[in-house]
Amino acid sequence: MSSPASLLDTLRQIAGEAHVLCEGDLTAYTQDWRKRARGKALAVVRPASVDQVAAIVRACAAAGTSLVPQGGNTGLAVGSVPDESGLQVVLSLQRMNAVRAVDAANLTVTVEAGCILQNLQQAAEQAGFLFPLSLAAEGSCTIGGNLASNAGGTQVLRYSNARDLCLGLEVVTAQGDIWHGLSGLRKDNTGYDLRDLFVGSEGTLGIITAATLKLYPQPAARLTAWAAVPSMDAAVALLGQAHRHLGAGLTGFEVMGQFALSLVDKHFAQLRVPLFREAPWCVLLENSDHESEAHARDQFERLLETALEQGCVSDAVVAENIAQARQLWHIRESIPLAQAEEGLNIKHDISIAVSRIAEFVAATDALLRQHIPGVRLVNFGHLGDGNLHYNVQAPENGDAKAFLHDSEDAVNTLVYDSVARFGGSISAEHGVGSLKTDKLPVYKSPVALAMMRAIKQGLDPQNIMNPGRIVKL
Ligand code: FAD
Numbered sequence: 001m002s003s004p005a006s007l008l009d010t011l012r013q014i015a016g017e018a019h020v021l022c023e024g025d026l027t028a029y030t031q032d033w034r035k036r037a038r039g040k041a042l043a044v045v046r047p048a049s050v051d052q053v054a055a056i057v058r059a060c061a062a063a064g065t066s067l068v069p070q071g072g073n074t075g076l077a078v079g080s081v082p083d084e085s086g087l088q089v090v091l092s093l094q095r096m097n098a099v100r101a102v103d104a105a106n107l108t109v110t111v112e113a114g115c116i117l118q119n120l121q122q123a124a125e126q127a128g129f130l131f132p133l134s135l136a137a138e139g140s141c142t143i144g145g146n147l148a149s150n151a152g153g154t155q156v157l158r159y160s161n162a163r164d165l166c167l168g169l170e171v172v173t174a175q176g177d178i179w180h181g182l183s184g185l186r187k188d189n190t191g192y193d194l195r196d197l198f199v200g201s202e203g204t205l206g207i208i209t210a211a212t213l214k215l216y217p218q219p220a221a222r223l224t225a226w227a228a229v230p231s232m233d234a235a236v237a238l239l240g241q242a243h244r245h246l247g248a249g250l251t252g253f254e255v256m257g258q259f260a261l262s263l264v265d266k267h268f269a270q271l272r273v274p275l276f277r278e279a280p281w282c283v284l285l286e287n288s289d290h291e292s293e294a295h296a297r298d299q300f301e302r303l304l305e306t307a308l309e310q311g312c313v314s315d316a317v318v319a320e321n322i323a324q325a326r327q328l329w330h331i332r333e334s335i336p337l338a339q340a341e342e343g344l345n346i347k348h349d350i351s352i353a354v355s356r357i358a359e360f361v362a363a364t365d366a367l368l369r370q371h372i373p374g375v376r377l378v379n380f381g382h383l384g385d386g387n388l389h390y391n392v393q394a395p396e397n398g399d400a401k402a403f404l405h406d407s408e409d410a411v412n413t414l415v416y417d418s419v420a421r422f423g424g425s426i427s428a429e430h431g432v433g434s435l436k437t438d439k440l441p442v443y444k445s446p447v448a449l450a451m452m453r454a455i456k457q458g459l460d461p462q463n464i465m466n467p468g469r470i471v472k473l
């Protein structure tokens with residue numbers, strides 16, 4: 001085994017002196033987005049090619065040094081930063097950001113892992129297509145990170161999550177071999193699906209260096225509406241009506257609780273949140289139409305008329321133009337920021353079958369209120385996918401730090417136990433990282449966990465790929 005100094009020399013030979021960072025302020029690479037963890041790296045290495053990635057992994061494997069793959073470092077599960085040992089190498093894919101090719105006839109794009117999501121969306125648009133993955137971190141998260149954490153976002157309802165948008169991968173294994181799996185095939189039943197193993201593996205099995213992804217035709221029009229709804233049951237009923245009226249045109253269905261919107265109103269008053277004072281919930285709907293804007297508007301108006309008549313909507317507005325639509329989405333996307341402005345909080349990213357979500361919210365709200373008088377619930381999310389960001393804010397005027405210290409474990413247990421009772425998942429779209437590693441043995445079946453450990457041991461017997469994340473060996 002080589003010394004850290006000789007490993008650093010080898011890494012410099014591979015990636016170039018300028019791309020092995022050891023000194024100066026490395027916080028952008030060593031601290032996670034929510035500032036929940038701050039580690040220390042032996043070095044941050046920024047390779048420029050898949051061959052360099054493979055050589056770096058081989059050098060680290062020979063030195064017995066573990067690697068933490070990193071894209072935009074926007075993950076919310078504390079999986080992309082090194083531990084505090086100062087012995088891990090952060091492998092940043094930032095420099096591998098090219099859009100390699102668009103195959104118009106096959107409706108695919110091949111892109112390097114470090115490509116920023118927004119850049120890929122723009123490249124697809126310039127080629128006349130839609131790349132539908134969309135989330136608030138799209139200006140800085142990368143395709144590699146999106147795939148490694150199987151990101152969801154706001155268009156899953158129609159286009160599904162990162163996993164389903166991926167047709168092929170190029171991966172550097174834990175042994176430093178390159179798997180050239182950049183297939184644009186929609187059908188390939190030649191054994192175990194290796195692509196699906198790496199998607200959602202959060203850097204624990206290998207390093208994604210490139211991907212072939214699905215493209216879609218651009219819709220002719222995208223229309224956004226905002227509706228006040230009297231209850232979560234009514235929001236679910238509206239979702240059913242939206243499916244029936246809009247069919248595949250329904251591309252977004254976001255729910256936002258009154259308190260979540262009141263925080264946006266309080267901290268970003270200039271955004272002018274509509275209708276939130278008059279109802280416990282608001283819903284943001286998006287209709288993407290392949291005919292025309294007039295057709296989309298007509299469909300929306302009929303849907304909202306029916307919903308008003310049946311009482312699942314108390315009031316609604318349809319955006320008049322793109323600027324207004326952007327404004328409505330901006331309000332929705334500002335909820336996490338408004339929540340951060342309000343102070344420390346406990347986040348949960350959960351999924352429940354849509355049919356049980358209203359019952360889950362009523363039961364879990366009641367339990368939390370009983371345990372923590374004055375607790376404030378910031379509840380919002382992708383209702384169309386049964387995915388809620390069911391967050392808990394400290395009571396008003398309380399000491400938020402002390403609240404987190406004293407109550408986080410109990411609140412997590414209460415919420416996750418409730419999720420389990422309703423047959424849901426404790427991580428819908430953010431992954432496991434280090435944040436929920438200790439929760440998996442509690443909430444996941446031992447049989448599933450044993451298979452996951454066998455996969456990890458089989459592909460990374462040295463345990464050098466992002467160790468301690470997802471499953472501990
Ligand atoms: P990173 O944070 O760098 O890494 C995430 C994980 O993937 C880590 O475990 C890392 O080791 C691994 N990884 C990264 N790159 C690679 C690679 N090339 N090969 C192997 N492993 C790799 N997520 C959603 O699903 N839906 C949302 O709506 C959503 N909204 C968000 C909004 C905000 C404001 C923020 C900050 C985050 C949000 N997220 C959301 C979290 C989301 O998971 C990330 O933003 C994104 O998918 C991660 O991409 P990244 O490039 O930043 O990855």
Ligand code: ZN
Nearest residue numbers: 153382389429
């Ligand atoms: Zn989300």
